[in-house]
Amino acid sequence: MSAASVDICSLNASDSEAVYAVSTLLFISELDLFHLSYRQWFGKDIPEERMEGFFVNYMFRGIVPFWVTDLVRKAQDKLRHGEFDPADYGVQAPKLTLQNVAKCIAATAAIAVLGLLYTYMLIFAEM
Secondary structure, eight states: OOOOGOOOTTTTTTTTHHHHHHHHHTTHHHHHHHHHHHHHHSSOOOHHHHHHHHHHHHHHHHOOOOOHHHHHHHHHHHHHHTTOOOOTOOOOOOOOHHHHHHHHHHHHHHHHHHHHHHHHHHHHHHO
């Protein structure tokens, strides 16, 4: 599922899809979105061991805590009105530099090579 395939403004989008889409638009992980949401709702950070339970419930059961849903719904509203800005959430979009592009190309090439090696091993393991 890509962020582009999820209509983030749709009220019919599942909470999990909306969490994924907003985290993608903010250039952060879903776990980081949980931490950001908690910090905005409660005004303090949550210990990692406490967050783990909430995040496991989200990953395996699709249960999104109310404080995450609140941030996601507000982000959807801002997006609907053309007011969405990652900076409002303390997040900066990654800068497009030659070094970052080179890292992406190298990572993509490494994944492709590993995929080819895996395929090669599967083909010759059957012989």
